Amino acid sequence: MMLRELQVLHADQAVAQLPEALVHAAADGRAFVIHTCQRLVVVSCGRESRDVLSPLLEAATEVHEGPRAYAFLLRLACGLESRLPGETEVLGQLKQCWVAFEASRSLLAQQLRPFMQSLFRDVKDVRSRFLSGLGSASYGSLVRRLLDAPGAPGPVLLIGAGQLAESVAPWLRGSELWIANRSEQRAQQLAGRLRQRNPDRPVRVIESGAEAELAAWRAARDVVVCVPGDAALDVARAQAWRAPRAQRGQLIHLGIDDSGDASDWAGAPAMLNLSALYALLRQHDELRRAQLARAERACTERSLLRALGHSDSEPHGWEDLVGIHSLVS
Ligand SMILES: NC(=O)c1ccc[n+]([C@@H]2O[C@H](COP(=O)([O-])OP(=O)(O)OC[C@H]3O[C@@H](n4cnc5c(N)ncnc54)[C@H](OP(=O)(O)O)[C@@H]3O)[C@@H](O)[C@H]2O)c1
Incomplete structure (x- = not known):
């Protein structure tokens, strides 16, 4: 041809x-x-x-x-x-x-x-x-730059175990990494690969189901979301993120941008969505x-x-x- x-x-x-x-x-x-x-x-x-x-x-x-x-x-x-x-x-x-x-x-x-x-x-x-x-040419490296200083106390909660979560996970540096995903088995597989890569890093899989996930939202320091927006669960997730905690870091939601209905997340503190991330990037040098x-x-x-x-x-x-x-x- x-x-x-x-x-x-x-x-x-x-x-x-x-x-x-x-x-x-x-x-x-x-x-x-x-x-x-x-x-x-x-x-x-x-x-x-x-x-x-x-x-x-x-x-x-x-x-x-x-x-x-x-x-x-x-x-x-x-x-x-x-x-x-x-x-x-x-x-x-x-x-x-x-x-x-x-x-x-x-x-x-x-x-x-x-x-x-x-x-x-x-x-x-x-x-x-x-x-x-x-620099910051991957979602993972960009997320790392935006999260608090390495070594800061408190776990980082990763929502999702798909392609994006897989590429972001190695960049997350909280004292502990928690993974929650609709399919717990897929989360276990991702956790297994991360432990293989870095055996010293504590990685915990949150049991499947909304209740366990929301408890993790209430306790985490940072949350990085790598799943699409969910009309049924997002209001409860936003409420759990608003709950007071010892150390509040950043919520980075890579599954939504400004084009959709943002009302589920209205008033969520320290939150960045994809559009905010791209805007930050545009200011880059x-x-x-x-x-x-x-x-x-x-x-x-x-x-x-x-x-x-x-x-x-x-x-x-x-x-x-x-x-x-x-x-x-
Ligand atoms: N890949 C990228 O480069 C990229 C870049 C920017 C933004 N995003 C956004 O990030 C999100 C994930 O993308 P991906 O590439 O990782 O996709 P993916 O590999 O297909 O993984 C999808 C992830 O979302 C979960 N999920 C999908 N539908 C769900 C639902 N209805 N309820 C609960 N969980 C659900 C899946 O859970 P199960 O494992 O249980 O199926 C899995 O963890 C999407 O919203 C995408 O638009 C992706």
């Missing part, structure tokens, strides 16, 4: 439910779908497939083709399209999606393989040259912005090189050069 045939449809917003036809197209290996909590991306190739897929993605805000599509995927994988610029979670999500799609052995999977291999190499290169030492801008430029340059034949298996064509012209102009 030539780079000019690569296509990316992008919905730059949370899409809760995938259209059924798109689920089928992904299952049949006709579309490579990357679905995260912040966006939906559909990778395909050839005009025909775009004609079939675009009506399925009504929410698509952008369509990229050729070198522009590659540059977009590279920016995405480097975390440069994320609301937390430069974050690394998205690369893990992309890799997971690709491994599952590649296993389908569909024609599209075979066509995309050389591009994905180049992409993962380019991500490594851009990250190591332009994004290393970026010039150095970080300059680093991100250099990484963005590197993504464009990489896609130009790929279009010029630096793909390991494909030569470039005149159409790619037209794509390059549109990228630089």
